[in-house]
Amino acid sequence: MSTLYVSTYLGNRFYPLEPRIDDVAIEDIAHGLAYQCRFNGQTSAFYSVAQHSLIVASLVPEELRFAALLHDAAEAYLGDMVKPLKVLLPSFSEIEDSVTRIIGERFDVNLSHNPVVKRADLIALATEKRDLMPYSAEPWSYLEGIAPCREVIHPMTPEEAKQAFLMYFEGQVSASARS
16 A cells, blocks of 8 residues: 555545545545635635535536536545646546546446536536636637526635535435435
8 A cells, every 4th residue: 555645634544546435535525625725726715626516516417416516526635736737747637537436436426527517517617717717818718618607606615615515415315315
């Protein structure tokens, strides 16, 4: 086992190079995402990955909401790396894919790339750019043809985002248990 690990909120050790299903905890994910600002903090207000995930989940059909909620869950353990760095560090994407697979297994949800979730992610991104990055006036090529949501984003505090994420998660788990 690698000695490289991430200490989590609950005091667990998460080994990003050798992720194990037993090391994945929803509270660690919710906490990590809620206290992590999107865009390396280059926003007009603190805006968490957890809130982003909630928005993405709200934009997809019901059967994809659980996957949409967890689409960035690996970032709780690895950080939210900005796109230009991800392009420069392809091995990071391999690690992220491995962690994402383990999280999907842990919660019995398919987190492989889904075009509907990806489109919702881009709609959320276009909305975030409009509402939270007022000085970023240049067009982003990957947002061409993507319209932002009509609603304006009102950033949550980290604790609000964490609690909302956990409540949404529990609602999705309960719904899948009923089916």
